[in-house]
Amino acid sequence: MIQVAVDPALLVRGLLSPMSGNDFIIQALRERRFILFTSKALLGDVARLLEYPGLQRKYNLTDAVRGGLVAQLRARASVVAPAGKLDFCPNPHDNHLLEVAFYSHAEYVVTENDALHDGTALAWFFIERSTRAIRLAEFARILRGEP
Amino acid sequence: MSIEVNAIYRNGVLELQSTVPLREGQSVRVIIRAEPDASQDERVAVMHTALDAWLDQQSKAVFLDPPDYPPDEWARLNLELEALIVHLRQQSSQYTEAEIAADVETALGAMRKEAR
Numbered sequence: 001m002i003q004v005a006v007d008p009a010l011l012v013r014g015l016l017s018p019m020s021g022n023d024f025i026i027q028a029l030r031e032r033r034f035i036l037f038t039s040k041a042l043l044g045d046v047a048r049l050l051e052y053p054g055l056q057r058k059y060n061l062t063d064a065v066r067g068g069l070v071a072q073l074r075a076r077a078s079v080v081a082p083a084g085k086l087d088f089c090p091n092p093h094d095n096h097l098l099e100v101a102f103y104s105h106a107e108y109v110v111t112e113n114d115a116l117h118d119g120t121a122l123a124w125f126f127i128e129r130s131t132r133a134i135r136l137a138e139f140a141r142i143l144r145g146e147p
Numbered sequence: 148m149s150i151e152v153n154a155i156y157r158n159g160v161l162e163l164q165s166t167v168p169l170r171e172g173q174s175v176r177v178i179i180r181a182e183p184d185a186s187q188d189e190r191v192a193v194m195h196t197a198l199d200a201w202l203d204q205q206s207k208a209v210f211l212d213p214p215d216y217p218p219d220e221w222a223r224l225n226l227e228l229e230a231l232i233v234h235l236r237q238q239s240s241q242y243t244e245a246e247i248a249a250d251v252e253t254a255l256g257a258m259r260k261e262a263r
Contacts, residue, residue: 001213009255015232016239016247023232030228035213045258052254059238059250068231075224078213084204088194091259102198104211119156121190124181128191129198 002142003035005101007111008045008093010136015069016059025110025136028143029076036077037104041096043070043079080104088122089115101131108132110139 006025014025029036049055050066082103086095094113101109109116109131116133117123126133134142153164161177169175216224239247 003211009251012254013248013251016235016251017244026228026232030225032213035211037211048258049251049254052257055250055254059235065231065234068227072224072228072231075214078211080211082205084201086198086201088197092262093255093259102202103205119181121187121194124187125191125194128195 001033001035002108003037003104003106004108004110004139005037005042005097005104005106007097007109007113008042008049010110010112011046011073012049012055016055024140024143029073032076033143036073037080037100037106038073038077039080039082039096039100039103042100043074045093045096046070046073078104088125102129106131108134108139108142110134110136112136 010025014023017023028034047066047070050061050069055061056066080100080103082099085092086099086102088098089095094115097109097111100106107130109126111117111133112135114120115122116126117135123133150167152167154161155164156162161179242250
């Protein structure tokens with residue numbers, strides 16, 4: 001089974017999306033078609049995103065719903081606990097994802113963060129460490145078994 | 148058989164800088180070797196050193212197995228997830244993928260601003 005670290009923003013998009021779209025990540029997680037690596041810090045980022053007042057109001061994210069969503073991710077993921085912090089990205093939230101990816105030697109990091117794509121030093125670094133940073137669309141293709 | 152040619156990457160497409168002896172529809176394997184960029188190579192080298200040091204301080208006894216529950220526990224989890232998804236879709240089904248993505252980006256931007 002493929003081993004993946006997913007950007008918290010994409011997990012939240014998946015949770016909020018209607019059936020036909022980005023919720024393929026959540027459906028694939030439900031069907032155990034990949035191993036999701038995460039950490040307390042990344043789950044905290046998911047919780048913080050869901051707490052954002054604009055999202056809470058618009059999507060009716062009550063305390064119980066937010067707690068339930070984070071609990072679902074925690075229950076279905078392999079939760080790792082890296083020691084110390086990496087400082088490769090200017091924002092600590094982005095580093096949380098890298099810590100999980102490198103700690104767990106994930107095959108893929110799924111993110112739309114341009115800092116990890118588009119010919120940046122970090123993108124090349126990922127390639128050299130045998131972890132591929134991919135976008136959501138490519139992850140969908142991989143889960144469908146397409147080349 | 149192999150051939151080496153220069154190419155430029157534009158808008159997601161590799162544009163070859165010379166013609167190649169291939170027939171229409173022929174599959175090839177592409178190995179990408181970027182032109183040397185001293186500053187970028189140096190940054191990548193620094194990252195390797197930093198990551199190796201960071202990995203050295205990690206616990207060696209790491210268990211990365213995914214959770215393995217009995218079938219009735221998976222069934223309970225699935226029911227709970229379905230209930231949450233039904234609740235969420237009552238709201239989110241009225242919005243497009245693009246709107247939802249934009250909303251999450253706004254929340255992400257706010258979270259990043261707070262972290263600075």
